[in-house]
Amino acid sequence: MSVRVLKPGPLSSLQDLGRTGYQRFGVIVSGVMDEWSHRVANLLAGNLDDQATIEITLMGPSLVFEAPALIAICGADLSPRIGETPVPQCRPILVRAGSQLDFGRRAFGCRAYLAVHGGFAVAPVMGSRSTYLRAGFGGFEGRALRKGDLLEVGDGNPQEQFPALARRLGSGGDAFAGVPEDAFEPIAHPAIAPRALRTVAGQQWDAFTGEAQERFLDAEFRVNANSDRMGYRLEGPGLALRSPLEMISEGVAFGTVQVPPDGNPIVLMADRQTAGGYPKIAAVASVDLPLIAQAVPQQGLRFARVSLEQAQRLYLERELAIERIRRSIDSLRGAQ
């Protein structure tokens, strides 16, 4: 079974949960920007949560499924449709062989994740299927998808995951069959209700002026158009240090908020470098990273402060919530 790319969209690439264990060689982690959407899409498609999905940016591709496929789309709502029928987000969808998936208007968010049952079967490089775009390895031939690409899908049994879907698709003339909305608790993206991004203090928090600390937690910052998978560049009232700081390069993490000399903060994202030398004013709590990953240029963002204890408790609660989603999908398998 394979998926054919008719039109790639501006930036669609294969990503999983990242290439960990190689940062000490200078190899960046890469991986999905929005871990929540990627993981939930995989679970809905009957996959493990670290299988590769297509990360779709702002505008969707056009794809053809060469055989019946069980798919799920989470994250940004880019108005997916098969034929004239809208495809619901965040639900298992069984599509017929030969179906063409198109996208339309952006209704919400920045990045959508398409999971296909069986996962995309590209060879892992250094233990990961994530595309390292700048170095040109991993994912599909180390690059973003192009017109004409044929993506091999791993072994699976899409029709047996939710037998009722296969029966419904077999008996009717519909383009696809989805698990009905009332069959399980609706799964809402964490960014649906906008709010301030929760942060913990960075190592150099105390090196910033009192005014900078206040501004960071009070002001609104605007997403600069140069934001990308490496980092979100924000514009706002300048954040100044008490006195110049001679920093030596050291490790940084997903969500690190660093401030270069121009005073505009940068939130480091999936394609961040392994080390950096700018002062770290804060770090975005992992549970709120999907909110940034879905933010688009010109959007306003605000920051709030939580303790490390709160951030890690929120993190562990999020893991339990994803586990509950996994179990509710598992129990549907028999029922549907």
Next chain:
Amino acid sequence: MEHGTGGNWRIDPVGDRCLMIEFGQRVDPQINQTVHAMADYLLEHPLPGVTDVVPAFTTVAVHYRPELIAAGDSTDTIPYRRLERAIEAILTRGVASTGRAARTVEIPVCYGGEFGPDLDEVATACGLTPGQVVELHGASDHMVYMLGFAPGFPYMGGLDPRLAMPRRSTPRVKIPAGTVAIAREQSAVYTLETPGGWNLIGRTPIELFTPHASSPTLLRPGDHVRFVPISQEQFGNWAERRP
């Protein structure tokens, strides 16, 4: 051999999935040796839940998955505290040096011209001739402190202080892979075509990073590097030998 880790370190969170062990605040071979001894120890004796161990000049960043840090009998503490405690225990015991033999790696460089567009400027700024810059760069005992910025990109100390130059005020948008560059008292080799602000003095025909190899980087921390000048013709022959 024991490294003086006793008390000479601090641990801080870097967000909720990473912590940092700091052994000092200056670029120093002794501090860096302690950094790599600790990193090697954590790689050879992996702690559950740790996904990446990233040594730098004076620090080791430890990336982890909070949900995999075993609660044990201390369910009231958060994962960070538990990991911090485990690392403190290692540091308090002290970490033996891995006794990695110091290697010297020779890297051929074609200096100046289109490969090293800043060579003349560096020479003028340092009050030297381009030939003297090449000579001093080749005679310096460069040591790899860390790999970072790009795959296999070595940050090397030990540059002759007479060649110390600030970074360029306006970084270049594209620097070709293989470019040899200097800034302050450091040297580096760009391993990917990337933007960068260092002064470009030459280019090497050899590859410092090969993603599919079992040992993907030519250099490792602690290596000594000697740059050997080659002609443009030798560079061309070298490049042709590549598969």
